Amino acid sequence: EKGGHEYFMLKEIEEQPEALANTLRGHFESGRIILDEQRISDQDLRDVDKVFVVACGSAYHSGLVAKYAIEHWTRLPVEVELASEFRYRDPVLDRDTLVVAVSQSGETADTLEAVRHAREQKARVLAVCNTNGAQIPRESDAVLYTHAGPEIGVASTKAFLAQIAANYLVGLALAQARGTKYPDEVAREFAELEAMPAAVQKVLSTVDQVRDLGRRIADSKAILFLGRHVGFPVALEGALKLKELAYMHAEGFAAGELKHGPIALIEEGLPVVVVMPSPKGRAVLHSKLVSNISEIQARGARTIVIAEEGDETVRPFADELIEVPAVPTLLQPLVSTVPLQVLAAEIARARGYDVDKPRNLAKSVTVE
Ligand code: F6R
Numbered sequence: 001e002k003g004g005h006e007y008f009m010l011k012e013i014e015e016q017p018e019a020l021a022n023t024l025r026g027h028f029e030s031g032r033i034i035l036d037e038q039r040i041s042d043q044d045l046r047d048v049d050k051v052f053v054v055a056c057g058s059a060y061h062s063g064l065v066a067k068y069a070i071e072h073w074t075r076l077p078v079e080v081e082l083a084s085e086f087r088y089r090d091p092v093l094d095r096d097t098l099v100v101a102v103s104q105s106g107e108t109a110d111t112l113e114a115v116r117h118a119r120e121q122k123a124r125v126l127a128v129c130n131t132n133g134a135q136i137p138r139e140s141d142a143v144l145y146t147h148a149g150p151e152i153g154v155a156s157t158k159a160f161l162a163q164i165a166a167n168y169l170v171g172l173a174l175a176q177a178r179g180t181k182y183p184d185e186v187a188r189e190f191a192e193l194e195a196m197p198a199a200v201q202k203v204l205s206t207v208d209q210v211r212d213l214g215r216r217i218a219d220s221k222a223i224l225f226l227g228r229h230v231g232f233p234v235a236l237e238g239a240l241k242l243k244e245l246a247y248m249h250a251e252g253f254a255a256g257e258l259k260h261g262p263i264a265l266i267e268e269g270l271p272v273v274v275v276m277p278s279p280k281g282r283a284v285l286h287s288k289l290v291s292n293i294s295e296i297q298a299r300g301a302r303t304i305v306i307a308e309e310g311d312e313t314v315r316p317f318a319d320e321l322i323e324v325p326a327v328p329t330l331l332q333p334l335v336s337t338v339p340l341q342v343l344a345a346e347i348a349r350a351r352g353y354d355v356d357k358p359r360n361l362a363k364s365v366t367v368e
Contacts, residue, residue: 007355009153009245009345013338014204017197019158020334022147023165028190031183033173040098040124040142045177048098048124051078054086054114055102056365058156058240059163063102064233066167069330073175073189083110084368086117093121100170101127104151104159105364106134113368115139128166130159144169153356154363155245157341160237161200161334165193168330192327196334199325203338206322210339213304213320214346217271222249224265224301225340226292227275228256228285234275234333238340244358245348255292268300273343275336276307276314281329286313293317306336 005011027034051070053063063080070078081091083101087110093099099118103111106129115136118125127140130148137143146162172189175181181189217223223242227235235252242250253262255274266272274293279286294317297303305318308326315321324335345355353359 007153007345007349009155009157009341009355010207012151012153012157013207013341013345015149016158016161016338017201017204019146019148019162020165020200021197022149023162024169024190024193025147027169028187031187033169033176033186033190035126035142035169035173036144040126042177044124045098045174047096048076048174048178049096051076051098051100051174052086052091052093052118052123053078053080053100053102053167054083054111054118056083056108056110058160058237059102059104059111061233061237061240062160062163062167063100064236065164065230065333066171068230069168070171070174072330073171074178074180076174076178083108083114086114093118093123095122095124097123098174099123099125100167101125101136101140102163102167103127103134103136104130104146104148104156104163106131106136107364107366108136109366109368112136112139126170128163128170130162151363154358154361155241155341155344161337164333165196168193192331196327196331199327199331199335200338202325203335206324206339207342210322210342211346214343215350217302218246218347218350220248220271222270224262224270224272225250225252225275226255226258226272226289227252228254228289229277229282230330230333231275231277231336234336234340235273237337238273238275238344241341241344242347244361245344245355246351246353247359248347255289258292258295263295263299266296266299266301270301271304272296272301273304273306273340276305276311278308278326278329278332279311279313280326290314290317306339
């Protein structure tokens, strides 16, 4: 049932191209983005003046990624908030607010309560969910299903990639309704999304390299993750995977914050994973990250660099280089997250832990 894999998580990591393809299928017909159970009218979508994404854990990270795309495409302000914080403050919500509640299980108590709070305040709530008929979609105005298939491993992998894709569909639907993107631009963005299953399939060819790396750094005390722009939430996700599976101290940072504190953590031999932007797509950020890597390497860190294939500038500073295919900037998280999932799983396995059932965690968290 694990399809010949030592652990489910690896099987689920390898199912990611399919999860993405299934999530996108049927959502672009006759030149238009179509959402699923659309109980929010086009007029309502046009009237949206603010977007909140509320979620927990990895689902929250999928929202952080989507903020870059949705703001860029729609020119609407997007706030991404941990569901457990959202409802205990007094968020500004009204009928022109779209709240996107992202949840693999659809049963997460904090996210469900955030949905209830948003609806009481008359906001429109759209659930992005991987589980048919779960409570969160039942209590939402509309739902967009991720079709990642059941996720057995406690750590989210294929559902996370599918959530990013689904959140992007929400962004494109908003851009289409608001007219901030021309129909041909929406079509092009969708076509780029459709090319992602093949790109993710290509990244899977790094699995053996990353597993080998994982075994070599499995006895580290801590690992840091750095990224910028859409690479920042990827760094957070990489760190979360490592904490929950390998019980290792891990932190994700926005690379620009390094000099504001975290650089003090760098010491001889500390592995630091750096998620590089494309040298072409984000040249300015790329060169800033190259100088960050050289700084931390000079202070003795062991640099593990996830970079676009053919990015030669980064090679001298990478103690370990993991190459991912070139894809449009906003879609990079779909490829750069994959090696971080494998790394966390393999470090956990090498440390003797049950990758599919990390201690103290449950697949769906139905208590607050
Ligand atoms: C991390 C992980 C959790 C979930 C979080 C939300 O690997 O799996 O952080 O992402 O508990 O769960 P859902 O998406 O079911 O609401």
